[in-house]
Amino acid sequence: MRDVAIIGIGQTPVSEHWDISLCDLAVQAVKAALLDAGIERPEMLFVGNMLSAALSRQQNLGALVADHAGLRGIEAYKVETACGSGAAAVRMAYMAVAGGACDVAVACGVEKMTDGTPEEATAALAEAADALYEATHGLSFVAINALLMQRYMFEYGYRHEDFGPFSINAHENASTNPNAMFRRPITREQFVRSRPIADPITLLDSSGIGDGSAAVVIATGELATRLGRPVVRIAGSAGATDSVAVHDRREPLFFSAAHTSSQRALAQAGVTAADIDFAELHDAFSITAALSLEACGFAPRGKGVALALGGEISRQGRLPISTLGGLKARGHPVGASGVYQVVEAVQQLRGQAGSNQLPGCRLGMTQSIGGSGANIITHILERIS
Amino acid sequence: MRDVAIIGIGQTPVSEHWDISLCDLAVQAVKAALLDAGIERPEMLFVGNMLSAALSRQQNLGALVADHAGLRGIEAYKVETACGSGAAAVRMAYMAVAGGACDVAVACGVEKMTDGTPEEATAALAEAADALYEATHGLSFVAINALLMQRYMFEYGYRHEDFGPFSINAHENASTNPNAMFRRPITREQFVRSRPIADPITLLDSSGIGDGSAAVVIATGELATRLGRPVVRIAGSAGATDSVAVHDRREPLFFSAAHTSSQRALAQAGVTAADIDFAELHDAFSITAALSLEACGFAPRGKGVALALGGEISRQGRLPISTLGGLKARGHPVGASGVYQVVEAVQQLRGQAGSNQLPGCRLGMTQSIGGSGANIITHILERIS
Amino acid sequence: MSIPMYWRTSHQRLALTGEVCPTCEAKLFPPRDICPHCNSPAKTRFDFCGRGTVYSYSLVNVAPRGFERCAPYVVALVALEEGPLLTAQLTETDPQDVFIGMPVEMVTRRMREGSEQGLIEYGYKFRPCMERAEA
Amino acid sequence: MSIPMYWRTSHQRLALTGEVCPTCEAKLFPPRDICPHCNSPAKTRFDFCGRGTVYSYSLVNVAPRGFERCAPYVVALVALEEGPLLTAQLTETDPQDVFIGMPVEMVTRRMREGSEQGLIEYGYKFRPCMERAEA
């Protein structure tokens, strides 16, 4: 397969965009990414989205977004892996370019949460879980993750407040990201006193949902060099699955799909977890971040929370995560988050992360999760100097 | 890109499968295709589906189907291009294998229409159209196509009864296909007297929706040869888009995406429309079949209906279409139809089409449409002797 | 349609507000930010006069959810005087009298029975053109 | 849940009917056609006894549509005596009294407020185990 680079990035702020439609949100991100890349007309578009059918009564987003972005006629598809849909769009675009089906593709993630009521959104998000054996019992998506967190605390002896560093770090990093939804740092005190959603998960354990869109332009390495753009390579790309229902797994506290996809992506890049300078992980809930750290090999089992308690996930730590706020505080426009992660990793690797810049970073990992560990996609991005 | 072959096919009958769930339908087709191919564990799965969120409250189908098919852990995605979703899954699997991301991939299309009420299904199908400017005006998906048919009749001087050969041919061919939903031939008399749905489209102009799933196993040509399987090559594969809303096009009666994608697929295969032995076209409505014939170059503009009237689309004609019943009479499980077309083309090319067998056919075209001409995917399949 | 979607499109629905492309001068309805004909940014407001002719039509007998009790009703592609096509219902006409080429004009009507989120939806329909019928 | 979905799963919901894998003897709930542990066909019916222990639990304060007026309620992963985990609500217990390892047994209860398509849904919930509490 061919060498592949990300040559353009675009994003809208994550927010409640009452005045912008689903389609126009996507168009803004796609146009920004194309402008950044200096490309007029890509050959393919992959749109990652989860909720447009439920909340905006609109499908066929591939053709819709292509047309409205001024790209009528190009090949275009929607990809869905629940909350990881954006990363799936990136993976499809990567495969198309690396495999030779085209030279330039755009991956766009978009989610318009505010076209439905909050109850509709909560019900629609539960469609990431097993409809027949989880959702029908009244489990919201939060509740399913709460079951993991409760068991994790029981098995490894943590208290709820021990998860605080994940959220505090994310809010700290979001506070200086102009595209983030929650730009106010939070204190340990606020974390401890936060309102329960599905015990033990509180509001401040949870990512905030919002409207947003992000896009990347993916091209052959050769084209990237020719254009003279700052080059960020996709050094590794992989996906893996697990059962959709948590109860169908023998080890619910081990995200086997995160393990498999990260190991494959690292192997493809020819590096190990120890080489990674920072990771944009799927911190939809604080427990999710902990389980991801462990499954990817950044911490032994049961020690993901300890890693955070030790300060190692902050920008000054051994493995900075959520460096521009993460899902937690940049905000989680569900099907778009996987692309936001890639956009932010490129910002870091290009040295365009503003006051959040990690000095001298060269290798970043992004990992996005559809469902409670069901479909997990990992990318390794590398700055070429 | 590498040479690619279809080494396994599987399908369920199209029917009202009250006793089989969305997931189990897909599993049946996937298992049948893997059995046919003699493959235990493919590396990737692409699921084409349109309506699971609306009618079954279930997303995340990639992981769900992979797990229930005994393939827990493999890479899996859902792809959506409305009514053409199944063909999109085939295209993704083709790109993954041809490009070198994997050696064996499965494309599965599945639709479970009967989990919702007919009114819910009608509303959900309209999500293939423009939600804000078509569906909100009370246009069903049928009505949008009826606008095309009325204009076509006006411009080219046809009467409604002239469209009869499309439906009569489809029912005739379905009558001997055990997987077809409507296995009774219809007469010209029945066609003329059929009940209007959205005038001029009647019940017998329209494909019947039903539950169903179909799957294909796609592998490198090298692997196919090694396995000693009957070899059907994917000689061409392409997709193209148009505006989602019909009113956004300057020439509503020309399916430009059908033109572009068929020209690209034919060029890749190194053949022309005249070389094609039969075509599985997207005959969701009789007008759709006519417009597809014209856009692909099988008939001049305005002459698609004349081609059918001349008997050229029957199994004895110059370009047999819907050779096992088509969407019209095999049935149209929306997101699955694009895979059924490919499965049926492989049946023909392998000489496994039973009493519907076209003698000596070598080149088949399949073309699937998402929306009213918005997203169109074409494949050229070739028997290797 | 949800309340935010309705509110966001109220100018289009109630006043046929679209855009004109400053580059190729195409009139655009529904509005969009990029001209599909020349790919230039197109954000200049343009109000359509509301008159046009029927480009195609259909009598809907089987209606989607929310429109069941309105059926049968006539829907049409209307070619606006300024150029673009749009999709709308026809009203105040006998289905038998509709023909391709029929002059029509825009009126504001309730769009569907019932409501989502307590919203009563209003928007454009088209009726046979009064002025021209008299002329 | 629509009527077909409910009807199709009534044995599972009302009698905890699952499967046993004839090859590796794993007990499977919810039922599925292929054993996830050894990949063999698994269609042999197996009725679970309905007893188990709480593997994990959560008190749901913010409920999805259809469950708003039931909140707060307790949901749990229950480890059935025969092996598999399942997801269910706990009932007839004070949320404060729930603990990991608590013995529970299956009961049939109404699942949610209101209904879709006029259907009142029944299914399994779990309550503290009566027999064991007395033993």
Ligand SMILES: [Zn+2]
């Ligand atoms: Zn223009």
Ligand SMILES: [Zn+2]
């Ligand atoms: Zn087994």
